[in-house]
Amino acid sequence: MSHLTLPGPGEASRSEPDAASLARLPSIDRLLGRPAQAQLISIHGRTLVKRAAQQALAAARERLKAGGTAPAAEQLDRDIAIRVAQLVAPRLRPVFNLTGTVIHTNLGRALLADAAIDAVAAAMRGYAALEYDVDTGGRGDRDDLVAGLLCELTGAEAATVVNNCAAAVLLTLKALAAKKEVVISRGELIEIGGAFRMPDIMKAAGSKLVEVGTTNRTHARDFEAALGEKTGLVFKAHTSNYAVTGFTASVDESELARLAHARGVPFAVDLGSGALVDLAQYGLPREPLPQDALAAGADLVMFSGDKLLGGPQAGIITGRADLVARIKRDPLKRALRVSKLTLAALEATLRIYASAHRLPERLPTLALLTRSRDDIRATCARLQPALAQFAGDAFDVRVADCASQIGSGAQPIERLPSAALAIAPKGRSRGRVLEALEARLRALPVPVVGRTSDGALWLDCRCLLPGDEAAFRGNLAC
Numbered sequence: 305m306s307h308l309t310l311p312g313p314g315e316a317s318r319s320e321p322d323a324a325s326l327a328r329l330p331s332i333d334r335l336l337g338r339p340a341q342a343q344l345i346s347i348h349g350r351t352l353v354k355r356a357a358q359q360a361l362a363a364a365r366e367r368l369k370a371g372g373t374a375p376a377a378e379q380l381d382r383d384i385a386i387r388v389a390q391l392v393a394p395r396l397r398p399v400f401n402l403t404g405t406v407i408h409t410n411l412g413r414a415l416l417a418d419a420a421i422d423a424v425a426a427a428m429r430g431y432a433a434l435e436y437d438v439d440t441g442g443r444g445d446r447d448d449l450v451a452g453l454l455c456e457l458t459g460a461e462a463a464t465v466v467n468n469c470a471a472a473v474l475l476t477l478k479a480l481a482a483k484k485e486v487v488i489s490r491g492e493l494i495e496i497g498g499a500f501r502m503p504d505i506m507k508a509a510g511s512k513l514v515e516v517g518t519t520n521r522t523h524a525r526d527f528e529a530a531l532g533e534k535t536g537l538v539f540k541a542h543t544s545n546y547a548v549t550g551f552t553a554s555v556d557e558s559e560l561a562r563l564a565h566a567r568g569v570p571f572a573v574d575l576g577s578g579a580l581v582d583l584a585q586y587g588l589p590r591e592p593l594p595q596d597a598l599a600a601g602a603d604l605v606m607f608s609g610d611k612l613l614g615g616p617q618a619g620i621i622t623g624r625a626d627l628v629a630r631i632k633r634d635p636l637k638r639a640l641r642v643s644k645l646t647l648a649a650l651e652a653t654l655r656i657y658a659s660a661h662r663l664p665e666r667l668p669t670l671a672l673l674t675r676s677r678d679d680i681r682a683t684c685a686r687l688q689p690a691l692a693q694f695a696g697d698a699f700d701v702r703v704a705d706c707a708s709q710i711g712s713g714a715q716p717i718e719r720l721p722s723a724a725l726a727i728a729p730k731g732r733s734r735g736r737v738l739e740a741l742e743a744r745l746r747a748l749p750v751p752v753v754g755r756t757s758d759g760a761l762w763l764d765c766r767c768l769l770p771g772d773e774a775a776f777r778g779n780l781a782c
């Protein structure tokens with residue numbers, strides 16, 4: 305190792321570095337002039353490499369002050385390379401989702417189909433006919449890229465797309481019921497999480513909330529009594545993330561539609577997740593479909609793009625043409641509109657549904673949801689040795705049955721039969737040992753996120769497909 309300046313014997317270990325030993329550190333210019341830095345500069349530019357070099361020098365100075373030795377030049381080179389890598393590393397990092405929740409909001413919800421990913425990449429690379437009618441050469445409407453597909457799939461007359469389902473609800477309320485009353489069952493005043501609370505959204509839209517019935521039981525006569533001159537909208541929200549069970553009653557869509565229409569008021573449904581196909585055909589719990597709500601008489605139905613649909617984040621509004629037109633004319637629509645990236649991904653995803661061909665193979669979200677327990681168990685068994693080695697002797701690592709959930713509020717009670725690697729500490733002070741293991745898993749190049757329960761860490765392998773196993777093993781070995 306060639307030191308930039310060799311420290312005299314014993315000097316470097318002194319606890320108070322004098323000016324001379326601090327001066328042994330190279331100047332920033334000298335450090336940046338070294339070949340290793342020249343190469344980094346050619347890739348990342350001088351500003352960033354200089355920042356890393358300054359950080360490396362500051363750290364070396366601190367170490368000297370603490371009684372350490374002056375670093376060799378190669379050591380500083382290595383430190384700078386590491387710091388450059390950290391500075392350019394994306395904050396939006398990939399993770400292994402072994403939580404058992406498939407549509408995990410904190411981990412990015414739905415995984416997109418290959419066709420959708422390709423469509424997004426193409427739309428990013430070049431110009432696209434986003435609001436341009438190629439046939440006439442005139443101006444187009446970005447909603448038209450997907451409205452036809454949405455109408456075909458749901459049976460709606462018209463459709464529009466905004467940033468997410470929360471935006472769809474806000475915009476619908478504002479466009480149709482600002483300064484008017486919106487009648488909703490008391491049992492549906494939901495909070496979705498992340499500050500989406502139905503009463504707050506109503507306030508933000510300028511609508512007056514009129515809650516009817518009770519938490520567990522609401523009847524048609526409750527709605528009838530509340531409908532009047534000032535009513536702008538009858539609203540139904542799918543109670544997606546909780547369930548009211550026991551002595552309950554609610555008014556179904558067709559009845560609500562009849563009551564609303566008798567007073568000349570539109571009826572809107574916030575479905576939340578909203579699947580486009582009947583999931584029961586794949587052995588999954590049945591989630592309400594927009595086409596069913598529309599067929600039952602709903603004038604508008606809203607749902608998310610990145611929940612069970614398995615597409616990009618978006619809020620889809622389908623329904624009556626005159627109402628969708630009113631919604632699109634509201635200035636708020638412009639503020640909530642989606643980009644070409646969203647539309648590219650959504651169009652490609654909807655085309656898969658329109659073909660109705662081999663959906664679980666082509667839609668990753670459906671592929672994950674429909675994986676059999678046997679298949680997941682096999683993944684667990686193949687990964688057990690690597691994980692046992694990673695965890696070390698202090699842990700038992702076994703394959704155990706568990707239950708996954710769909711996530712994002714879809715079917716909160718239902719569980720999907722799954723399997724996990726259950727990692728339990730052998731000795732005492734289990735909590736801390738387990739926390740340390742979790743921290744090690746999070747510190748991997750691709751962090752591994754599991755779930756703790758009953759004093760063990762559960763790595764549900766539902767979302768780790770056989771094609772990802774090699775990468776998972778390689779990641780553990782880092």
Ligand SMILES: *Cc1c(COP(=O)(O)O)cnc(C)c1O
Nearest residue numbers: 468469470544575576577608713
């Ligand atoms: C998830 C959900 C929303 C919010 O959807 P985002 O797309 O996350 O904005 C609204 N309503 C219901 C019933 C939901 O389940």
